[in-house]
Every structure is written in structure tokens, then in C-alpha cells.
Amino acid sequence: MSFFLQTCSQQTTRVYDGTMTTPDASAADSFTRSSPMTRFRLAPNPGPMSLEGTNSYVIGEGIIVDPGPDDEAHLQLLASVGVDLILITHRHPDHTAGSERLRELTGAPVRALNPEHCHGGQPLMDDEVIDVDGVQVRVLATPGHTSDSVSFHLPDDGPNGSVLTGDTILGRGTTIIDFPDGRLGAYLESLERLRALGPATVLPAHGPVLPDLTVIADAYLAHRRQRLEQVRAALVELGADASVEQVTDHVYHDVDSSVRQAAEASVGAQLDYLRSE
Numbered sequence: 001m002s003f004f005l006q007t008c009s010q011q012t013t014r015v016y017d018g019t020m021t022t023p024d025a026s027a028a029d030s031f032t033r034s035s036p037m038t039r040f041r042l043a044p045n046p047g048p049m050s051l052e053g054t055n056s057y058v059i060g061e062g063i064i065v066d067p068g069p070d071d072e073a074h075l076q077l078l079a080s081v082g083v084d085l086i087l088i089t090h091r092h093p094d095h096t097a098g099s100e101r102l103r104e105l106t107g108a109p110v111r112a113l114n115p116e117h118c119h120g121g122q123p124l125m126d127d128e129v130i131d132v133d134g135v136q137v138r139v140l141a142t143p144g145h146t147s148d149s150v151s152f153h154l155p156d157d158g159p160n161g162s163v164l165t166g167d168t169i170l171g172r173g174t175t176i177i178d179f180p181d182g183r184l185g186a187y188l189e190s191l192e193r194l195r196a197l198g199p200a201t202v203l204p205a206h207g208p209v210l211p212d213l214t215v216i217a218d219a220y221l222a223h224r225r226q227r228l229e230q231v232r233a234a235l236v237e238l239g240a241d242a243s244v245e246q247v248t249d250h251v252y253h254d255v256d257s258s259v260r261q262a263a264e265a266s267v268g269a270q271l272d273y274l275r276s277e
Contacts, residue, residue, distance in 0.1 A: 030077055031058060034209050035201050037135065037157040038164075041077055043068035045094055048258040051172060051206040054094050057164055060135035063087060064108070065152060065164050066205055067098035074098065079105040084132050085121070088112035089166025089205060090149040092178075113141065114148040124150055142168045142194060144187020146178050151190075153197060162201040163194060169216055171207020174223055176262040177269035184273040188224060191217050227251070231270045244268045 031039040043054040054068035062084035083106040109121030126141035138153040152164040195217035202210035252263040
């Protein structure tokens with residue numbers, strides 16, 4: 001597993017709305033290097049769905065991706081690097097709750113695919129290329145986990161580039177399809193789109209960095225096909241009109257109660273996919 005542990009610091013000054021902000025070198029030590037062009041700060045929001053917490057990334061010298069929760073200490077650290085732009089991978093609050101406060105602290109616009117989560121910035125567009133201080137970020141619409149999920153491709157980040165995948169691909173385990181907003185058909189297409197980028201470094205919003213996007217996308221696709229076969233088998237045994245709860249009991253019988261709701265959401269998405277074929 002490719003996981004860089006060195007930290008970095010910077011000493012640039014930015015001015016927003018007449019307020020001067022200078023990065024704090026000691027705060028920079030709180031960030032972990034994740035690729036040649038990125039580093040991250042782990043947010044203090046661990047849980048069954050967020051693993052150790054949300055990885056709030058810094059791209060280059062001034063782009064923040066997913067500020068995470070509305071935690072003042074965490075947001076102050078993010079603001080200390082000098083922020084030009086704030087990007088959101090999708091609507092869930094463990095990614096977006098701190099975005100308005102981070103804008104207040106930095107003056108930087110917040111951009112997301114969903115206009116409801118934009119603050120002072122325009123909605124993102126699929127295949128848009130964002131250039132900040134010479135750093136190019138390509139926006140990829142990757143719906144499925146949610147309808148507004150996007151990934152950020154950094155083609156110049158190391159020999160194979162890197163991709164910030166949000167919750168579309170996690171650093172450990174598999175993600176949920178947040179049905180009915182998220183849809184399995186769209187998710188499978190998104191995995192194929194990411195797979196086509198080749199062996200890029202995977203920078204997930206939760207869990208550790210992964211070294212090869214092709215390998216993990218293949219594993220995710222295989223997992224989804226396996227789950228679909230399990231749901232098909234359950235319908236044969238339980239009947240074609242079996243409920244989400246019945247199928248969840250059958251397929252996810254050993255799931256912990258803390259993630260039962262997530263399992264039911266995924267089963268709902270799988271049933272919708274199979275019944276629409």
C-alpha cells in the first residue's frame with residue numbers, strides 16, 4: 001500500500017476581503033503527505049460510516065477538498081494553509097458541514113455539483129478543468145453513491161496521476177449506494193469510468209490511500225456483481241416480491257446493527273436495479 005508519511009509546511013500570505021492570513025508552520029505539521037501534490041488532515045468524526053474520520057485534502061497550495069464536519073479546531077487548521085478554493089465531492093454532512101464556516105474563515109468560494117452546497121462559487125461541471133496556481137484538477141461526475149458525487153482527477157500527480165474519489169471508492173471496505181438518491185446502474189458506470197483512468201493513486205475520503213485505481217475498481221465491480229448474484233438467489237428463495245428488509249436479513253444476516261440502515265439502502269438499490277432490467 002502506497003502511503004506517504006512525511007509532512008510539509010508553507011509560508012505564503014493571502015488576503016481575503018481585506019483580511020490577511022498567514023499559514024502557521026506548526027499547523028502544517030498536522031497534515032500527512034498522501035501524494036506528491038496532496039496532503040490531508042483527518043477530521044475528528046470517526047464512526048461506522050466514516051471509518052477513522054473524513055480525510056480533508058489540500059491540493060497544491062490552496063485547494064481544500066471536503067472540509068468535513070463543523071469542528072472549529074479542524075477548520076482553523078485547514079484555513080491556516082491559505083485557501084483559494086473549496087471543493088466538495090458530494091452532499092453528505094461529514095463532507096460538507098464545515099464548508100460555510102471555512103468560507104467565513106478564508107473567503108474562498110465553495111464549489112460542488114449540487115448548487116445547494118455552493119457558497120460564493122459556481123456549480124461544478126463534468127469534465128471541467130480547474131486551474132489554481134498552475135495545478136490542474138479535472139472534475140469527473142461519478143454518481144451512484146449519491147446523485148451528486150464527483151471525483152477529482154490530478155493527471156500530473158506522480159507518474160500515474162491520482163484521483164480523489166470521495167465516497168465512491170473508500171480506502172477500506174466498500175461504500176453504500178444511498179438509495180433512492182444513489183443508483184446502482186449509475187454507480188457501476190462510474191466505477192468503469194474511474195477504472196479507465198489506469199493505475200492512478202486513489203485518495204479516498206475515508207480510509208488509507210491506495211496505490212492502484214485499476215485494481216480497486218476491478219475489486220469493487222466484482223463485489224457488486226457478487227452481491228447482485230446473492231440478491232438474485234434471495235429472490236428465488238423468498239419470492240420475486242420480497243421486501244428490502246427480507247432480502248437484507250437473507251444477504252446481510254451478519255451485518256452489525258450500526259450499519260443496518262446502510263445495508264438496507266444498498267439492498268434497495270440492488271432490487272431497483274434488478275427489477276428495472
